[in-house]
Amino acid sequence: MTSTLTISRLTKRFGGVHALTDVSLTVAPGERVALLGHNGAGKSTLMKIILGLISPDGGEISVCGATPGDAEARERVAYLPENAAFHYALTGLEQITFYMRLRGVDPKGARDLLGRVGLGDAATRRIGTYSKGMRQRVGLAQALIGHPRLLVLDEPTSGLDPVSRRDFYELLDGLAAEGAAILLSSHALTEVEARTDRLLILSGGRMVAGGSLSDLRSEAALPVALHVTAINGYASELMEAFPNAIQTKEGLHLTCAQDDKLATLARISEMRGKVADLEVIPPSLEDIYSHFSRRDGQ
Protein backbone atom coordinates (compact mmCIF):
# COMPACT_ATOMS: atom_id res chain seq x y z
CA MET A 1 0.00 0.00 0.00
CA THR A 2 1.34 3.46 -0.82
CA SER A 3 2.06 5.67 2.16
CA THR A 4 -0.02 8.71 2.95
CA LEU A 5 3.02 10.49 4.30
CA THR A 6 6.57 9.86 3.16
CA ILE A 7 9.55 11.78 4.53
CA SER A 8 13.15 11.05 3.66
CA ARG A 9 16.34 12.61 5.00
CA LEU A 10 14.59 15.81 6.12
CA THR A 11 16.81 18.59 7.48
CA LYS A 12 15.88 21.94 8.97
CA ARG A 13 18.07 24.57 10.58
CA PHE A 14 17.05 27.75 12.41
CA GLY A 15 20.13 29.95 12.25
CA GLY A 16 22.86 27.76 13.71
CA VAL A 17 20.48 25.39 15.49
CA HIS A 18 19.83 22.01 13.90
CA ALA A 19 16.12 21.58 14.49
CA LEU A 20 15.87 18.40 12.40
CA THR A 21 18.68 16.23 11.06
CA ASP A 22 18.22 13.43 8.55
CA VAL A 23 14.70 12.49 9.61
CA SER A 24 12.93 9.77 7.61
CA LEU A 25 9.53 8.24 8.26
CA THR A 26 6.40 6.93 6.58
CA VAL A 27 2.80 6.71 7.71
CA ALA A 28 0.47 4.34 5.86
CA PRO A 29 -3.30 4.73 5.46
CA GLY A 30 -5.09 3.49 8.56
CA GLU A 31 -1.93 3.61 10.64
CA ARG A 32 -1.71 5.44 13.97
CA VAL A 33 1.80 6.68 14.66
CA ALA A 34 2.92 8.44 17.82
CA LEU A 35 5.78 10.90 17.72
CA LEU A 36 7.51 11.16 21.08
CA GLY A 37 10.16 13.53 22.31
CA HIS A 38 11.07 16.17 24.84
CA ASN A 39 10.20 19.81 24.45
CA GLY A 40 12.49 21.09 21.74
CA ALA A 41 13.13 17.65 20.24
CA GLY A 42 11.74 18.86 16.90
CA LYS A 43 8.18 17.47 17.00
CA SER A 44 6.41 20.72 16.25
CA THR A 45 8.95 21.70 13.59
CA LEU A 46 8.44 18.36 11.85
CA MET A 47 4.67 18.84 11.98
CA LYS A 48 4.86 22.37 10.60
CA ILE A 49 6.94 21.10 7.68
CA ILE A 50 4.39 18.35 7.00
CA LEU A 51 1.66 21.02 7.00
CA GLY A 52 3.63 23.27 4.67
CA LEU A 53 3.77 26.11 7.22
CA ILE A 54 7.58 26.15 7.04
CA SER A 55 9.82 24.74 4.34
CA PRO A 56 12.67 22.28 4.98
CA ASP A 57 16.32 22.97 4.12
CA GLY A 58 16.91 19.51 2.68
CA GLY A 59 15.29 16.14 2.11
CA GLU A 60 12.09 15.06 0.47
CA ILE A 61 8.54 14.99 1.68
CA SER A 62 5.31 13.90 0.07
CA VAL A 63 1.83 14.29 1.58
CA CYS A 64 -0.91 12.33 -0.19
CA GLY A 65 1.25 12.47 -3.31
CA ALA A 66 1.54 16.26 -3.19
CA THR A 67 4.00 18.82 -1.85
CA PRO A 68 3.14 20.09 1.65
CA GLY A 69 1.22 23.36 1.56
CA ASP A 70 -0.16 22.75 -1.95
CA ALA A 71 -3.88 23.31 -2.27
CA GLU A 72 -4.24 19.57 -2.95
CA ALA A 73 -2.31 18.61 0.18
CA ARG A 74 -4.16 21.12 2.37
CA GLU A 75 -7.50 19.72 1.27
CA ARG A 76 -6.54 16.27 2.56
CA VAL A 77 -4.65 17.13 5.73
CA ALA A 78 -6.19 18.20 9.03
CA TYR A 79 -4.21 19.77 11.86
CA LEU A 80 -4.81 20.14 15.56
CA PRO A 81 -2.34 22.67 16.98
CA GLU A 82 -0.93 22.40 20.48
CA ASN A 83 -3.16 24.57 22.69
CA ALA A 84 -5.76 25.14 19.99
CA ALA A 85 -6.82 28.81 20.04
CA PHE A 86 -9.87 30.49 18.56
CA HIS A 87 -11.43 33.94 18.59
CA TYR A 88 -13.03 34.47 22.00
CA ALA A 89 -15.99 36.42 20.62
CA LEU A 90 -17.25 33.58 18.41
CA THR A 91 -19.42 30.67 19.47
CA GLY A 92 -18.21 27.12 18.94
CA LEU A 93 -20.93 26.67 16.33
CA GLU A 94 -19.87 29.75 14.36
CA GLN A 95 -16.24 28.73 14.45
CA ILE A 96 -16.93 25.19 13.22
CA THR A 97 -19.37 26.48 10.59
CA PHE A 98 -16.61 28.74 9.28
CA TYR A 99 -14.09 25.90 9.06
CA MET A 100 -16.63 23.67 7.30
CA ARG A 101 -17.28 26.35 4.71
CA LEU A 102 -13.53 26.75 4.13
CA ARG A 103 -13.32 23.03 3.41
CA GLY A 104 -16.37 23.17 1.16
CA VAL A 105 -18.40 20.96 3.49
CA ASP A 106 -22.10 21.61 4.13
CA PRO A 107 -22.17 23.41 7.52
CA LYS A 108 -25.51 21.80 8.42
CA GLY A 109 -23.54 19.08 10.18
CA ALA A 110 -21.75 21.55 12.48
CA ARG A 111 -23.96 20.83 15.49
CA ASP A 112 -23.63 17.06 15.08
CA LEU A 113 -19.88 17.40 14.82
CA LEU A 114 -19.74 19.40 18.06
CA GLY A 115 -21.98 16.77 19.64
CA ARG A 116 -19.48 14.08 18.61
CA VAL A 117 -16.76 15.76 20.67
CA GLY A 118 -19.09 16.40 23.61
CA LEU A 119 -19.78 20.10 23.00
CA GLY A 120 -23.41 19.78 21.94
CA ASP A 121 -24.70 21.84 24.86
CA ALA A 122 -22.02 24.53 24.64
CA ALA A 123 -22.32 25.01 20.86
CA THR A 124 -23.97 28.43 21.06
CA ARG A 125 -21.81 29.78 23.87
CA ARG A 126 -18.81 32.00 23.15
CA ILE A 127 -15.45 30.28 23.03
CA GLY A 128 -14.19 32.91 25.49
CA THR A 129 -16.26 31.16 28.17
CA TYR A 130 -14.87 27.68 27.37
CA SER A 131 -12.39 25.78 29.55
CA LYS A 132 -9.07 24.64 28.11
CA GLY A 133 -10.41 21.13 27.60
CA MET A 134 -13.44 22.49 25.72
CA ARG A 135 -11.23 24.58 23.43
CA GLN A 136 -9.19 21.47 22.76
CA ARG A 137 -12.42 19.71 21.74
CA VAL A 138 -13.27 22.52 19.30
CA GLY A 139 -9.79 21.95 17.86
CA LEU A 140 -10.49 18.25 17.61
CA ALA A 141 -13.87 18.86 15.97
CA GLN A 142 -12.32 21.03 13.24
CA ALA A 143 -9.72 18.33 12.56
CA LEU A 144 -12.52 15.86 11.82
CA ILE A 145 -14.13 18.02 9.08
CA GLY A 146 -14.33 16.54 5.60
CA HIS A 147 -12.76 13.08 6.06
CA PRO A 148 -9.08 14.06 6.01
CA ARG A 149 -6.58 11.48 4.67
CA LEU A 150 -3.91 12.55 7.14
CA LEU A 151 -4.39 13.96 10.64
CA VAL A 152 -1.51 15.80 12.24
CA LEU A 153 -2.25 16.20 15.95
CA ASP A 154 0.14 18.16 18.16
CA GLU A 155 -0.29 17.11 21.81
CA PRO A 156 -3.96 16.34 21.20
CA THR A 157 -4.82 15.17 24.71
CA SER A 158 -3.24 17.99 26.70
CA GLY A 159 -5.93 19.54 28.87
CA LEU A 160 -8.30 16.58 28.52
CA ASP A 161 -9.44 14.58 31.53
CA PRO A 162 -9.00 10.78 31.51
CA VAL A 163 -12.54 10.08 30.31
CA SER A 164 -12.23 12.57 27.45
CA ARG A 165 -8.89 11.03 26.55
CA ARG A 166 -10.47 7.63 26.19
CA ASP A 167 -13.25 9.12 24.03
CA PHE A 168 -10.62 10.87 21.96
CA TYR A 169 -8.70 7.68 21.23
CA GLU A 170 -11.94 5.93 20.35
CA LEU A 171 -12.59 8.67 17.77
CA LEU A 172 -9.09 8.10 16.39
CA ASP A 173 -9.68 4.36 16.14
CA GLY A 174 -12.78 5.06 14.05
CA LEU A 175 -10.88 7.41 11.74
CA ALA A 176 -8.03 4.96 11.29
CA ALA A 177 -10.52 2.19 10.51
CA GLU A 178 -11.85 4.42 7.70
CA GLY A 179 -8.33 4.62 6.27
CA ALA A 180 -7.04 7.92 7.65
CA ALA A 181 -3.37 8.09 8.54
CA ILE A 182 -2.71 9.62 11.95
CA LEU A 183 0.46 11.22 13.26
CA LEU A 184 0.21 12.50 16.82
CA SER A 185 2.79 13.86 19.19
CA SER A 186 3.00 13.35 22.91
CA HIS A 187 5.31 13.61 25.90
CA ALA A 188 3.92 10.54 27.53
CA LEU A 189 4.71 7.05 26.28
CA THR A 190 2.36 5.47 28.80
CA GLU A 191 -0.58 7.23 27.22
CA VAL A 192 0.00 6.42 23.56
CA GLU A 193 1.47 2.93 23.70
CA ALA A 194 -1.83 1.07 23.87
CA ARG A 195 -3.61 3.30 21.36
CA THR A 196 -1.13 3.54 18.49
CA ASP A 197 0.41 1.09 16.04
CA ARG A 198 3.90 2.47 16.00
CA LEU A 199 6.10 4.78 18.06
CA LEU A 200 8.76 7.16 16.81
CA ILE A 201 11.17 8.80 19.21
CA LEU A 202 12.71 12.11 18.25
CA SER A 203 15.62 13.47 20.22
CA GLY A 204 17.69 16.55 19.46
CA GLY A 205 16.21 16.67 15.97
CA ARG A 206 17.15 13.07 15.12
CA MET A 207 14.92 10.03 14.84
CA VAL A 208 16.54 7.82 17.48
CA ALA A 209 14.11 4.91 17.50
CA GLY A 210 11.00 3.61 15.79
CA GLY A 211 8.77 0.57 15.89
CA SER A 212 6.15 -1.13 18.01
CA LEU A 213 6.57 -1.12 21.75
CA SER A 214 7.96 -4.67 21.83
CA ASP A 215 10.46 -3.75 19.09
CA LEU A 216 11.62 -0.83 21.18
CA ARG A 217 11.71 -2.96 24.32
CA SER A 218 14.06 -5.53 22.77
CA GLU A 219 16.16 -2.89 21.04
CA ALA A 220 16.69 -1.00 24.26
CA ALA A 221 17.69 -4.25 26.03
CA LEU A 222 17.22 -2.69 29.43
CA PRO A 223 17.92 -4.92 32.44
CA VAL A 224 15.08 -6.65 34.27
CA ALA A 225 14.80 -6.00 37.98
CA LEU A 226 14.03 -8.84 40.42
CA HIS A 227 12.95 -8.31 43.95
CA VAL A 228 13.47 -11.26 46.31
CA THR A 229 12.04 -11.39 49.82
CA ALA A 230 13.93 -13.80 52.08
CA ILE A 231 12.33 -15.99 54.75
CA ASN A 232 13.37 -14.63 58.16
CA GLY A 233 17.06 -15.24 58.81
CA TYR A 234 18.05 -16.38 55.36
CA ALA A 235 18.83 -12.94 53.91
CA SER A 236 22.59 -13.22 54.41
CA GLU A 237 22.68 -16.67 52.76
CA LEU A 238 20.85 -15.26 49.77
CA MET A 239 23.32 -12.36 49.66
CA GLU A 240 26.16 -14.88 49.43
CA ALA A 241 24.48 -16.61 46.51
CA PHE A 242 23.90 -13.30 44.67
CA PRO A 243 26.85 -11.06 45.50
CA ASN A 244 25.74 -8.38 43.01
CA ALA A 245 22.40 -7.87 44.74
CA ILE A 246 21.62 -4.87 46.88
CA GLN A 247 20.17 -5.62 50.29
CA THR A 248 17.18 -3.48 51.27
CA LYS A 249 14.93 -3.50 54.29
CA GLU A 250 12.38 -5.73 52.57
CA GLY A 251 14.82 -8.07 50.88
CA LEU A 252 17.20 -8.28 47.92
CA HIS A 253 17.14 -6.20 44.79
CA LEU A 254 18.97 -7.59 41.77
CA THR A 255 19.07 -6.84 38.07
CA CYS A 256 19.93 -8.97 35.06
CA ALA A 257 19.92 -8.72 31.27
CA GLN A 258 16.82 -9.83 29.37
CA ASP A 259 18.65 -12.93 28.10
CA ASP A 260 19.69 -13.99 31.59
CA LYS A 261 16.23 -13.66 33.04
CA LEU A 262 15.27 -17.35 32.95
CA ALA A 263 18.67 -18.52 34.21
CA THR A 264 18.47 -16.11 37.12
CA LEU A 265 14.96 -17.24 37.95
CA ALA A 266 16.14 -20.85 37.92
CA ARG A 267 18.87 -20.03 40.41
CA ILE A 268 16.40 -18.30 42.68
CA SER A 269 13.98 -21.21 42.55
CA GLU A 270 16.81 -23.58 43.58
CA MET A 271 16.82 -21.72 46.92
CA ARG A 272 13.10 -22.30 47.28
CA GLY A 273 13.22 -22.97 51.03
CA LYS A 274 14.80 -19.61 51.78
CA VAL A 275 12.68 -17.37 49.56
CA ALA A 276 9.38 -15.99 50.80
CA ASP A 277 8.39 -14.07 47.67
CA LEU A 278 9.69 -13.08 44.25
CA GLU A 279 8.72 -10.15 42.04
CA VAL A 280 9.89 -9.59 38.45
CA ILE A 281 9.82 -5.96 37.32
CA PRO A 282 10.26 -5.43 33.55
CA PRO A 283 11.64 -2.05 32.40
CA SER A 284 8.81 0.50 32.47
CA LEU A 285 7.66 2.44 29.43
CA GLU A 286 9.20 5.57 30.87
CA ASP A 287 12.52 3.75 31.28
CA ILE A 288 12.50 2.73 27.62
CA TYR A 289 11.54 6.23 26.51
CA SER A 290 14.25 7.84 28.63
CA HIS A 291 16.78 5.34 27.31
CA PHE A 292 16.20 6.40 23.70
CA SER A 293 15.67 10.08 24.23
CA ARG A 294 18.83 10.40 26.31
CA ARG A 295 21.03 8.40 23.99
CA ASP A 296 21.92 11.42 21.86
CA GLY A 297 23.49 13.25 24.73
CA GLN A 298 20.38 15.25 25.67
Added chain:
Amino acid sequence: MIARILATARIEANIARRNRWVLIAVLLMVVFSLVLSAAGSAPTGALGADRLSVVVASLTSLSVYLVPLVALLMSFDAIAGEVERGTLPLLLTYPVARWEVLAGKLLAHVAILIVALVAGYGSAALIAILNDTEAVAGLGALWRLTWTSVLLGATFLGIGYAVSALSRRASGAAGLAIGVWLGLVVLYDLGLLAAVVADDGGFFTTQVFPAALLANPADAFRLFNLSAAEASAAASGVAGAAGAIPQWQSLCSVVSWPFLALALAALTFRKVDA
Protein backbone atom coordinates in the same frame (compact mmCIF):
# COMPACT_ATOMS: atom_id res chain seq x y z
CA MET B 1 -12.95 30.65 -4.01
CA ILE B 2 -16.03 32.86 -3.64
CA ALA B 3 -17.41 30.55 -0.95
CA ARG B 4 -14.21 30.80 1.08
CA ILE B 5 -14.09 34.61 0.78
CA LEU B 6 -17.75 34.85 1.82
CA ALA B 7 -17.19 32.47 4.75
CA THR B 8 -14.30 34.65 5.95
CA ALA B 9 -16.38 37.82 5.49
CA ARG B 10 -19.24 36.35 7.53
CA ILE B 11 -17.03 35.33 10.42
CA GLU B 12 -15.30 38.74 10.40
CA ALA B 13 -18.66 40.51 10.40
CA ASN B 14 -19.68 38.41 13.42
CA ILE B 15 -16.48 39.34 15.24
CA ALA B 16 -16.90 43.05 14.42
CA ARG B 17 -20.49 42.94 15.63
CA ARG B 18 -19.52 41.28 18.93
CA ASN B 19 -16.61 43.66 19.45
CA ARG B 20 -19.01 46.59 18.97
CA TRP B 21 -16.97 47.96 16.05
CA VAL B 22 -20.10 48.20 13.94
CA LEU B 23 -21.85 50.20 16.65
CA ILE B 24 -18.82 52.42 17.25
CA ALA B 25 -18.33 53.14 13.53
CA VAL B 26 -22.01 53.98 12.96
CA LEU B 27 -22.27 56.15 16.10
CA LEU B 28 -19.09 58.06 15.22
CA MET B 29 -20.29 58.83 11.70
CA VAL B 30 -23.84 59.75 12.73
CA VAL B 31 -22.90 61.96 15.67
CA PHE B 32 -20.20 63.89 13.82
CA SER B 33 -22.34 64.25 10.67
CA LEU B 34 -25.25 65.64 12.66
CA VAL B 35 -23.05 68.05 14.61
CA LEU B 36 -21.49 69.32 11.38
CA SER B 37 -24.78 69.71 9.53
CA ALA B 38 -26.20 71.63 12.45
CA ALA B 39 -23.14 73.87 12.72
CA GLY B 40 -22.87 74.41 8.96
CA SER B 41 -26.50 75.29 8.31
CA ALA B 42 -26.22 79.05 8.94
CA PRO B 43 -24.21 80.57 6.06
CA THR B 44 -26.00 78.98 3.08
CA GLY B 45 -27.55 82.06 1.54
CA ALA B 46 -24.30 83.95 1.24
CA LEU B 47 -22.67 81.20 -0.83
CA GLY B 48 -25.52 80.87 -3.28
CA ALA B 49 -25.36 77.08 -3.02
CA ASP B 50 -28.07 74.70 -1.88
CA ARG B 51 -28.05 73.56 1.70
CA LEU B 52 -27.02 69.97 0.98
CA SER B 53 -23.99 70.98 -1.11
CA VAL B 54 -22.73 73.01 1.80
CA VAL B 55 -23.31 70.09 4.15
CA VAL B 56 -21.39 67.86 1.73
CA ALA B 57 -18.47 70.30 1.76
CA SER B 58 -18.39 70.15 5.57
CA LEU B 59 -18.76 66.37 5.53
CA THR B 60 -15.80 66.12 3.14
CA SER B 61 -13.55 67.88 5.64
CA LEU B 62 -14.87 65.62 8.38
CA SER B 63 -14.46 62.42 6.39
CA VAL B 64 -10.84 63.15 5.56
CA TYR B 65 -10.12 62.61 9.25
CA LEU B 66 -12.84 60.22 10.35
CA VAL B 67 -13.00 57.64 7.55
CA PRO B 68 -9.25 56.79 7.71
CA LEU B 69 -9.50 56.58 11.51
CA VAL B 70 -12.47 54.22 11.47
CA ALA B 71 -10.82 52.09 8.76
CA LEU B 72 -7.55 51.82 10.68
CA LEU B 73 -9.41 50.98 13.91
CA MET B 74 -11.17 48.10 12.20
CA SER B 75 -8.10 46.74 10.42
CA PHE B 76 -5.13 47.03 12.79
CA ASP B 77 -6.02 43.77 14.56
CA ALA B 78 -6.77 41.81 11.37
CA ILE B 79 -3.45 39.95 11.06
CA ALA B 80 -1.56 40.84 14.24
CA GLY B 81 -4.54 39.61 16.27
CA GLU B 82 -4.51 36.24 14.48
CA VAL B 83 -0.77 35.91 15.05
CA GLU B 84 -1.06 36.86 18.72
CA ARG B 85 -4.02 34.57 19.46
CA GLY B 86 -2.25 31.74 17.66
CA THR B 87 -5.12 31.22 15.22
CA LEU B 88 -3.09 31.95 12.08
CA PRO B 89 -1.16 28.65 11.72
CA LEU B 90 -4.36 26.61 11.83
CA LEU B 91 -6.08 28.91 9.34
CA LEU B 92 -3.15 28.61 6.93
CA THR B 93 -3.38 24.81 6.94
CA TYR B 94 -6.89 25.13 5.51
CA PRO B 95 -7.35 25.10 1.74
CA VAL B 96 -7.67 28.89 1.66
CA ALA B 97 -5.17 31.27 0.04
CA ARG B 98 -3.79 34.21 1.98
CA TRP B 99 -5.28 36.68 -0.48
CA GLU B 100 -8.68 35.03 0.03
CA VAL B 101 -8.35 35.60 3.79
CA LEU B 102 -7.55 39.28 3.16
CA ALA B 103 -10.38 39.63 0.63
CA GLY B 104 -12.86 38.18 3.12
CA LYS B 105 -11.78 40.55 5.87
CA LEU B 106 -11.88 43.47 3.42
CA LEU B 107 -15.38 42.57 2.28
CA ALA B 108 -16.68 42.52 5.86
CA HIS B 109 -14.94 45.75 6.87
CA VAL B 110 -16.02 47.62 3.72
CA ALA B 111 -19.60 46.50 4.32
CA ILE B 112 -19.48 47.85 7.89
CA LEU B 113 -17.97 51.09 6.60
CA ILE B 114 -20.74 51.46 4.04
CA VAL B 115 -23.38 50.97 6.74
CA ALA B 116 -21.70 53.64 8.89
CA LEU B 117 -21.31 56.07 5.98
CA VAL B 118 -24.88 55.66 4.79
CA ALA B 119 -26.16 56.15 8.35
CA GLY B 120 -24.00 59.24 8.94
CA TYR B 121 -24.30 60.98 5.58
CA GLY B 122 -27.90 59.87 5.24
CA SER B 123 -29.01 61.46 8.49
CA ALA B 124 -27.19 64.70 7.65
CA ALA B 125 -28.77 64.75 4.17
CA LEU B 126 -32.21 63.97 5.54
CA ILE B 127 -32.08 66.96 7.88
CA ALA B 128 -30.86 69.25 5.09
CA ILE B 129 -33.63 68.16 2.72
CA LEU B 130 -36.32 68.37 5.40
CA ASN B 131 -35.30 71.97 6.10
CA ASP B 132 -34.98 73.01 2.47
CA THR B 133 -36.50 71.00 -0.37
CA GLU B 134 -34.16 72.66 -2.89
CA ALA B 135 -31.35 70.81 -1.20
CA VAL B 136 -32.09 67.76 -3.41
CA ALA B 137 -29.88 69.54 -5.97
CA GLY B 138 -26.94 68.48 -3.79
CA LEU B 139 -27.71 64.74 -3.98
CA GLY B 140 -25.15 64.32 -6.78
CA ALA B 141 -22.43 65.75 -4.57
CA LEU B 142 -23.56 63.49 -1.71
CA TRP B 143 -23.38 60.40 -3.93
CA ARG B 144 -19.87 61.41 -5.07
CA LEU B 145 -18.82 61.89 -1.45
CA THR B 146 -20.22 58.48 -0.50
CA TRP B 147 -18.44 56.38 -3.10
CA THR B 148 -15.15 58.24 -2.74
CA SER B 149 -15.42 57.77 1.04
CA VAL B 150 -15.76 54.03 0.47
CA LEU B 151 -12.63 54.09 -1.70
CA LEU B 152 -10.79 56.16 0.91
CA GLY B 153 -11.90 53.69 3.57
CA ALA B 154 -10.70 50.74 1.47
CA THR B 155 -7.34 52.44 1.05
CA PHE B 156 -6.88 52.83 4.79
CA LEU B 157 -8.18 49.31 5.44
CA GLY B 158 -5.41 48.08 3.13
CA ILE B 159 -2.84 50.25 4.91
CA GLY B 160 -4.19 48.94 8.23
CA TYR B 161 -3.75 45.30 7.12
CA ALA B 162 -0.20 46.05 5.98
CA VAL B 163 0.58 47.71 9.34
CA SER B 164 -0.98 44.73 11.10
CA ALA B 165 1.10 42.23 9.12
CA LEU B 166 4.27 44.25 9.66
CA SER B 167 4.05 44.59 13.43
CA ARG B 168 2.67 41.08 14.23
CA ARG B 169 1.52 42.25 17.68
CA ALA B 170 -1.85 43.88 18.17
CA SER B 171 -0.51 46.55 20.55
CA GLY B 172 2.32 47.44 18.17
CA ALA B 173 -0.09 47.51 15.25
CA ALA B 174 -2.43 49.87 17.12
CA GLY B 175 0.39 52.29 17.82
CA LEU B 176 1.66 52.13 14.27
CA ALA B 177 -1.87 52.67 12.91
CA ILE B 178 -2.30 55.83 14.97
CA GLY B 179 1.11 56.98 13.74
CA VAL B 180 0.11 56.36 10.12
CA TRP B 181 -3.14 58.27 10.65
CA LEU B 182 -1.37 61.25 12.24
CA GLY B 183 1.29 61.24 9.54
CA LEU B 184 -0.86 60.89 6.45
CA VAL B 185 -3.92 62.85 7.55
CA VAL B 186 -2.64 65.56 9.90
CA LEU B 187 1.11 66.14 9.75
CA TYR B 188 1.41 65.68 5.97
CA ASP B 189 -0.80 68.71 5.31
CA LEU B 190 0.87 70.80 8.00
CA GLY B 191 4.26 70.02 6.50
CA LEU B 192 3.12 70.92 3.01
CA LEU B 193 1.58 74.20 4.18
CA ALA B 194 4.74 75.12 6.04
CA ALA B 195 6.79 74.37 2.94
CA VAL B 196 4.47 76.41 0.73
CA VAL B 197 4.70 79.39 3.07
CA ALA B 198 8.49 79.14 3.25
CA ASP B 199 8.81 78.68 -0.53
CA ASP B 200 6.66 81.76 -1.28
CA GLY B 201 5.42 80.83 -4.75
CA GLY B 202 8.62 79.26 -6.07
CA PHE B 203 9.34 75.87 -7.67
CA PHE B 204 7.98 73.88 -4.74
CA THR B 205 4.60 75.58 -4.79
CA THR B 206 4.09 75.24 -8.54
CA GLN B 207 5.61 71.81 -9.21
CA VAL B 208 6.11 69.68 -6.10
CA PHE B 209 3.08 70.75 -4.07
CA PRO B 210 0.34 69.57 -6.49
CA ALA B 211 2.10 66.22 -6.96
CA ALA B 212 2.50 65.84 -3.20
CA LEU B 213 -1.22 66.44 -2.71
CA LEU B 214 -2.12 63.84 -5.33
CA ALA B 215 0.26 61.31 -3.78
CA ASN B 216 -1.61 61.37 -0.48
CA PRO B 217 -4.90 59.41 -0.57
CA ALA B 218 -6.62 61.69 1.95
CA ASP B 219 -5.63 64.89 0.13
CA ALA B 220 -6.62 63.43 -3.23
CA PHE B 221 -10.02 62.57 -1.75
CA ARG B 222 -10.49 66.12 -0.48
CA LEU B 223 -9.30 67.65 -3.76
CA PHE B 224 -11.63 65.52 -5.84
CA ASN B 225 -14.72 66.25 -3.77
CA LEU B 226 -14.07 69.95 -3.34
CA SER B 227 -13.11 70.61 -6.94
CA ALA B 228 -16.21 68.75 -8.07
CA ALA B 229 -18.48 70.65 -5.71
CA GLU B 230 -19.68 74.12 -6.52
CA ALA B 231 -19.18 75.05 -2.91
CA SER B 232 -15.40 75.02 -3.30
CA ALA B 233 -15.42 78.53 -1.86
CA ALA B 234 -15.79 76.78 1.48
CA ALA B 235 -12.64 74.84 0.78
CA SER B 236 -9.88 74.65 3.32
CA GLY B 237 -6.51 76.26 2.76
CA VAL B 238 -4.86 73.27 1.17
CA ALA B 239 -7.60 72.59 -1.33
CA GLY B 240 -7.97 76.27 -2.09
CA ALA B 241 -4.29 76.61 -2.86
CA ALA B 242 -4.38 73.62 -5.19
CA GLY B 243 -7.47 74.64 -7.07
CA ALA B 244 -5.54 74.41 -10.31
CA ILE B 245 -5.17 70.62 -10.21
CA PRO B 246 -7.40 69.03 -12.87
CA GLN B 247 -10.14 66.81 -11.50
CA TRP B 248 -9.16 63.75 -13.53
CA GLN B 249 -5.83 63.65 -11.75
CA SER B 250 -7.37 63.55 -8.29
CA LEU B 251 -9.87 60.97 -9.55
CA CYS B 252 -7.00 58.76 -10.73
CA SER B 253 -5.37 59.00 -7.33
CA VAL B 254 -8.63 58.26 -5.47
CA VAL B 255 -9.34 55.21 -7.63
CA SER B 256 -5.84 53.73 -7.74
CA TRP B 257 -4.96 54.11 -4.04
CA PRO B 258 -7.19 51.25 -2.81
CA PHE B 259 -5.47 48.85 -5.23
CA LEU B 260 -2.02 50.07 -4.18
CA ALA B 261 -2.82 49.75 -0.48
CA LEU B 262 -4.33 46.28 -0.87
CA ALA B 263 -1.38 45.09 -2.96
CA LEU B 264 0.87 46.34 -0.17
CA ALA B 265 -1.25 44.47 2.38
CA ALA B 266 -1.08 41.23 0.34
CA LEU B 267 2.70 41.55 -0.01
CA THR B 268 3.32 42.12 3.70
CA PHE B 269 0.88 39.35 4.67
CA ARG B 270 2.84 36.90 2.48
CA LYS B 271 5.94 37.64 4.55
CA VAL B 272 4.26 36.67 7.83
CA ASP B 273 5.47 33.26 9.03
CA ALA B 274 2.94 30.95 10.52
